Amino acid sequence: MxxxxxxxxxxxxxxxxxxxxxxxxxxxxxxxxxxxxxxxxxxxxxxxxxxxxxxxxxxxxxxxxxxxxxxxxxxxxxxxxxxxxxxxxxxxxxxxxxxxxGEAPRMKGPRVKRSVPRPVSPDDAVALAEDVADAASQPWIAARDLAVLLLLYGSGLRVGEAMALTGAVLPLGETIRVTGKRAKTRIVPLLPPVRAAIEDYLAKSPWPVERDGALFRGARGGPLSADIVRRAVRIARAGLGLGDRTTPHALRHSFATHLLGRGADLRALQELLGHASLSSTQIYTSVDAAHLMDVYRNAHPRA
Known part of the structure; x- marks a missing residue:
C-alpha cells in the first residue's frame, strides 16, 4: 500500500x-x-x-x-x-x-534542439514601432511607445530591463547603464534616433520623472507594464502581416543579428547583450548564416 x-x-x-x-x-x-x-x-x-x-x-x-x-x-x-x-x-x-x-548526481539531461531566434528586419522593426505609436490613444503615449520599441531594437534591451530604467539615467548621453539578470549592470549604446525618441517622450509626458522613479510611465502615472508593451506589439504585428514571433524580445534578437552581420566581435556582443555565457551569444552566428543563405538564394542566378 x-x-x-x-x-x-x-x-x-x-x-x-x-x-x-x-x-x-x-x-x-x-x-x-x-x-x-x-x-x-x-x-x-x-x-x-x-x-x-x-x-x-x-x-x-x-x-x-x-x-x-x-x-x-x-x-x-x-x-x-x-x-x-x-x-x-x-x-x-x-x-x-x-x-x-555540496554535489549533485551526474546524469545527462534530455536532448534539446536549440531554436534559432527569428530577428525582425530593420524596416519591419521601425514599421512596428511606428504602427504601435500610431495606435496610441494620446500623443505622449505614442511618443512613449515609439521610444520603448526603438530602445529595444537600438540598444538590445530585454523588455523588463527597459521597464526597470529610472530617472537616474538622465540626462541622456551616448550610452546608458542597464541592470539585467542577476542584478548585473552593463553599458549599452544609445543611438541618436533612440535618444531623440526618449527625449521627445519625456517632453510630452504629463508625469515628472524622479531619479528613483520609473522612466517609462503608464497611462495613470505608475510604472509602465511590460504586458502593455507586448499587447500593443501583438495588435500591431497583425496589421502589418508579421508573424507571431515578432515580439518585443525579437527586437533584441534583431539588434544582435544586425551587429553580428556588420562584423561585431562575439565577446563584445556578449557584453552588450548581458549574456553570462558566450554560448548564449554564439547562437546568433547561426542566425547570421541563415540570413546570408537567404540573400544567396534570392540573389544568385544558380541558387
Whole structure:
C-alpha cells in the first residue's frame, strides 16, 4: 500500500525555502526564477516522499542518485513535460541537491534542439514601432511607445530591463547603464534616433520623472507594464502581416543579428547583450548564416 505524505510532512520543505532565500539574496536570481526553482524543489520532495514511502529530510536528499532523478523525470514526462522544460527542471533539481549536499548526481539531461531566434528586419522593426505609436490613444503615449520599441531594437534591451530604467539615467548621453539578470549592470549604446525618441517622450509626458522613479510611465502615472508593451506589439504585428514571433524580445534578437552581420566581435556582443555565457551569444552566428543563405538564394542566378 502506497504511503501518502503531504508536503507539510517533509522537513525538506524548509530546506527548499532556505534555498529560495539563497537564490534571491546570494545569487541575485530574479523573483520569477526563484519561484520556479523553489516550486521544482517542492515537486522533487513530494515525489521522493511517495517514491521512498517516507518523509524527506536532508539525509535522504544527500543520498539521491541518478536512478531517483531518472524516475522523477519519467514521472514529469508522463505529465506532459517537453524536452526543453525537462532539461530546465533537471538543472533546477541538480542545483537544489548541490545546495543541500555540496554535489549533485551526474546524469545527462534530455536532448534539446536549440531554436534559432527569428530577428525582425530593420524596416519591419521601425514599421512596428511606428504602427504601435500610431495606435496610441494620446500623443505622449505614442511618443512613449515609439521610444520603448526603438530602445529595444537600438540598444538590445530585454523588455523588463527597459521597464526597470529610472530617472537616474538622465540626462541622456551616448550610452546608458542597464541592470539585467542577476542584478548585473552593463553599458549599452544609445543611438541618436533612440535618444531623440526618449527625449521627445519625456517632453510630452504629463508625469515628472524622479531619479528613483520609473522612466517609462503608464497611462495613470505608475510604472509602465511590460504586458502593455507586448499587447500593443501583438495588435500591431497583425496589421502589418508579421508573424507571431515578432515580439518585443525579437527586437533584441534583431539588434544582435544586425551587429553580428556588420562584423561585431562575439565577446563584445556578449557584453552588450548581458549574456553570462558566450554560448548564449554564439547562437546568433547561426542566425547570421541563415540570413546570408537567404540573400544567396534570392540573389544568385544558380541558387
Amino acid at each position: 502506497a504511503v501518502t505524505l503531504d508536503l507539510q510532512d517533509h522537513p525538506a520543505r524548509w530546506i527548499a525555502a532556505e534555498w529560495g532565500r539563497h537564490l534571491a539574496q546570494d545569487r541575485r536570481r530574479s523573483a520569477h526564477t526563484v519561484r520556479a526553482y523553489v516550486a521544482t524543489a517542492h515537486r522533487l520532495v513530494a515525489f521522493l516522499g511517495q517514491y521512498h514511502g517516507k518523509a524527506v529530510d536532508a539525509v535522504l536528499l544527500a543520498e539521491v542518485g541518478p536512478a531517483d532523478l531518472r524516475a522523477y523525470l519519467a514521472a514529469r514526462r508522463a505529465e506532459g513535460l517537453a524536452n526543453a522544460s525537462a532539461a530546465r527542471e533537471l538543472s533546477a533539481v541538480r542545483g537544489f541537491l548541490k545546495h543541500v549536499a
